[in-house]
């Protein structure tokens with residue numbers, strides 16, 4: 001039974017603002033995680049049958065909002081996902097990307113976003129237990145803000161694969177040597193971070209699983225509006241680069257059969273900004 005109050009405390013909000021991330025434990029139950037893994041299994045099997053193994057993809061990933069994974073798809077409408085997200089980036093925030101991801105390797109240090117004119121947060125749930133040497137997400141506290149955010153770019157830490165990082169290559173350090181918080185987790189725990197926050201995961205293995213739920217702050221200022229317009233313009237190309245298989249905004253999700261008012265607001269916003277049309281380009 002879903003409780004109806006998942007509000008963050010003032011201290012949790014302060015933690016998020018100052019350190020750029022927040023951890024919540026046991027947000028979903030063991031049974032719910034089992035259901036997610038079952039849906040993940042069957043969707044992955046179908047999609048892998050239809051994809052070319054030679055095709056260049058960073059990792060296998062597909063949108064959560066599809067009728068083949070109904071429980072996972074329902075999670076955006078669950079207060080355990082949207083309530084704290086709205087507290088962190090605004091009551092008029094909107095989930096744009098929400099994906100299931102199956103990784104086969106490590107992820108080197110990177111922020112998802114460097115442009116501070118777009119404010120997005122990512123909720124990530126790992127569907128298997130994670131430890132420091134087995135795929136736990138690492139975040140560099142307070143790296144969402146400058147000067148640290150830019151300093152890490154300047155020294156050349158970024159590299160989706162460890163070998164791509166100029167800083168690691170030249171320093172002789174490895175990714176795991178970088179000072180950070182390590183999110184060791186059990187399925188059902190959730191980490192939320194600003195997409196500006198630098199993160200990585202080491203100790204990767206085949207079919208390491210996450211489900212992600214991102215929320216975008218509604219842009220108000222001129223620079224924010226221009227940045228969002230650019231985001232829409234680049235949307236189709238970025239989706240292709242990531243190798244995401246399937247429509248992000250599936251027609252069955254857009255139908256909103258239960259007439260959820262919040263989802264209706266999201267759909268209107270996504271239409272107004274052009275995200276829904278962009279997925280067909």
Ligand SMILES: O=C(O)CCC(=O)C(=O)O
Nearest residue numbers: 103106107112124200201
């Ligand atoms: O678990 C991983 O490999 C990293 C995940 C990541 O980079 C992300 O969710 O943005």
